[in-house]
Amino acid sequence: MNASVNALELKNVTVVYGEGTPFCKTALRGVSVCFPEGSTTGIIGHTGSGKSTLASLTNGLLKPTKGEVLLFGEDIWAKPKEMRTVRSKVGLVFQYPEYQLFAETVWDDIAFGPKNIGLDEEEIKNRVRDAAEFCGITREELERSPFELSGGQKRRAAITGIIAMRPKVLVLDEPAAGLDPKGREEILGGLKEYRRQNGTTMLLISHSMEDIARYADRILVIKDGEAFMQGGLNEVFSNAEKLFDAALDVPQITKLFIELKKRGLCGDTDVYTVGYAKKEAERIIGGSGNA
Amino acid sequence: MSFITCRGLTFSYSPESRVVINGIDLEIEKGSYTAVLGHNGCGKSTLAKLMCGILLPTGGSVCVGGIDTADAERAYEVRRKCGMVFQNPDNQLVASIVEDDVAFAPENLGLPRGEIRRRVDEALATVDMSGYAKHSANKLSGGQKQRVAIAGVLAMGPECIIFDEATAMLDPTGRQEINAAMKRLNREMGLTVITITHYMSEAVEADRIIVMDHGAVAADGSPREIFSQVEKLKAISLSVPQVTELMYEMELDGFAMPRGILHAMEAADEIEKRAGGGKK
Numbered sequence: 001m002n003a004s005v006n007a008l009e010l011k012n013v014t015v016v017y018g019e020g021t022p023f024c025k026t027a028l029r030g031v032s033v034c035f036p037e038g039s040t041t042g043i044i045g046h047t048g049s050g051k052s053t054l055a056s057l058t059n060g061l062l063k064p065t066k067g068e069v070l071l072f073g074e075d076i077w078a079k080p081k082e083m084r085t086v087r088s089k090v091g092l093v094f095q096y097p098e099y100q101l102f103a104e105t106v107w108d109d110i111a112f113g114p115k116n117i118g119l120d121e122e123e124i125k126n127r128v129r130d131a132a133e134f135c136g137i138t139r140e141e142l143e144r145s146p147f148e149l150s151g152g153q154k155r156r157a158a159i160t161g162i163i164a165m166r167p168k169v170l171v172l173d174e175p176a177a178g179l180d181p182k183g184r185e186e187i188l189g190g191l192k193e194y195r196r197q198n199g200t201t202m203l204l205i206s207h208s209m210e211d212i213a214r215y216a217d218r219i220l221v222i223k224d225g226e227a228f229m230q231g232g233l234n235e236v237f238s239n240a241e242k243l244f245d246a247a248l249d250v251p252q253i254t255k256l257f258i259e260l261k262k263r264g265l266c267g268d269t270d271v272y273t274v275g276y277a278k279k280e281a282e283r284i285i286g287g288s289g290n291a
Numbered sequence: 292m293s294f295i296t297c298r299g300l301t302f303s304y305s306p307e308s309r310v311v312i313n314g315i316d317l318e319i320e321k322g323s324y325t326a327v328l329g330h331n332g333c334g335k336s337t338l339a340k341l342m343c344g345i346l347l348p349t350g351g352s353v354c355v356g357g358i359d360t361a362d363a364e365r366a367y368e369v370r371r372k373c374g375m376v377f378q379n380p381d382n383q384l385v386a387s388i389v390e391d392d393v394a395f396a397p398e399n400l401g402l403p404r405g406e407i408r409r410r411v412d413e414a415l416a417t418v419d420m421s422g423y424a425k426h427s428a429n430k431l432s433g434g435q436k437q438r439v440a441i442a443g444v445l446a447m448g449p450e451c452i453i454f455d456e457a458t459a460m461l462d463p464t465g466r467q468e469i470n471a472a473m474k475r476l477n478r479e480m481g482l483t484v485i486t487i488t489h490y491m492s493e494a495v496e497a498d499r500i501i502v503m504d505h506g507a508v509a510a511d512g513s514p515r516e517i518f519s520q521v522e523k524l525k526a527i528s529l530s531v532p533q534v535t536e537l538m539y540e541m542e543l544d545g546f547a548m549p550r551g552i553l554h555a556m557e558a559a560d561e562i563e564k565r566a567g568g569g570k571k
Contacts, residue, residue: 252533256533259555
């Protein structure tokens with residue numbers, strides 16, 4: 001397989017809800033987008049722009065009204081009877097996944113998916129243990145009822161259940177919403193490490209430009225159901241004006257460098273993380289701190 | 292003048308469970324704008340519910356506008372003085388039409404028709420939603436729904452509104468709308484505003500920040516004072532605005548950068564001042 005393989009591709013996809021009724025609404029309009037294997041794409045857009053609709057398309061929960069959804073080059077709707085295979089390859093983590101916990105113990109909850117695809121006992125055990133270790137769920141927590149855990153722990157337990165399926169593509173709809181900075185770091189940092197070790201392709205929907213800057217390498221901007229911008233972090237965040245148009249924002253640190261550029265102090269505005277900003281700011285002032 | 296006064300405030304959800312609020316003494320000034328920060332599970336939301344009488348203290352007391360919240364006979368007075376806006380825009384609207392939703396509370400107060408009309412119109416105008424009075428509430432955006440929820444509280448004629456992560460589920464524009472509304476309520480209408488948030492960019496807009504940790508107040512001061520203490524905030528798993536962190540990191544590298552910088556513009560000024568000057 002060469003490096004430019006697309007794990008997932010949407011080809012000219014349109015989704016219309018309630019077609020032929022007075023409530024007919026076009027949620028996505030002619031969206032074409034590629035998600036290269038092993039990449040993490042941050043998906044941003046205003047509320048109601050169609051982000052969650054796009055997420056439901058990725059594993060066949062929703063059928064496009066027009067267009068194709070390709071998973072490793074194959075149309076997932078070509079053989080609808082094999083949708084189960086698609087669902088075991090594409091893991092979808094909904095918003096507030098902790099509301100979906102249901103089993104008596106955390107272990108049972110995580111094991112539910114692997115059991116359902118008919119794996120043997122030993123393999124199920126391995127998968128639960130591996131996934132739990134990855135997401136920082138302790139042995140003691142595995143024996144507890146998921147309803148005794150804190151909000152952040154519940155969220156991690158729910159994501160662990162998806163990771164135990166070892167999906168090739170992981171789609172996360174606002175995985176860190178409502179968590180404090182430490183909780184965000186634990187979940188998003190854990191997922192980044194998981195991707196690094198397993199080469200998983202990730203789609204990360206978020207309202208936080210700071211999180212996208214830190215954890216994604218590509219960005220897809222959706223505006224009113226259309227793919228408004230897509231590309232590397234650089235290409236997208238350097239178009240601050242266009243992002244403001246789409247009711248979006250750039251990270252605060254990027255705003256600082258846009259201002260510094262206006263004042264003629266630096267040429268680049270492709271600064272999204274504090275680490276890189278420090279180097280640039282110290283270069284402007286001169287006399288590197290580490291010298 | 293203090294509007295909300297907590298004295299030795301203690302709370303646990305049941306006698307066996309852990310103490311969520313552990314002996315807090317706190318005064319919220321009338322007409323002030325306060326942000327409450329803290330990691331998940333530190334007791335922020337519990338404190339908010341105690342401050343408007345949704346929960347009652349298991350030890351100590353809370354007084355709202357001079358009324359003890361534990362005084363069962365005056366519970367409705369407390370609720371009228373102090374309203375609350377919650378996180379999820381989808382589960383705090385009760386009617387299908389915007390103006391009906393806003394009218395719900397004043398109708399329940401048994402006010403005359405003309406007065407209800409006046410309050411509803413005024414409340415919708417305050418949150419800039421007059422144009423949507425006859426619209427269906429469930430077709431609004433998240434930010435618009437939250438603004439209707441605020442109007443619903445305003446129609447009660449409160450002296451204080453508490454926002455419990457009211458922007459957590461909104462996109463950047465929705466967040467800006469709600470923050471602008473909070474500011475206007477405080478600065479122009481003189482309401483006491485308390486906002487619980489994880490967004491540091493929202494906390495910097497307040498006059499005062501209270502940082503909570505393990506059911507107690509860990510720090511209390513102006514945004515500049517609070518965000519100067521980068522190490523302390525990190526120790527209790529909170530973050531600071533990106534530019535504040537940048538200044539702090541540069542200071543660690545030996546650059547004489549000031550502490551407590553909160554906005555991108557200020558940071559740009561500080562860097563421009565020192566440009567080409569080298570390390571001091």
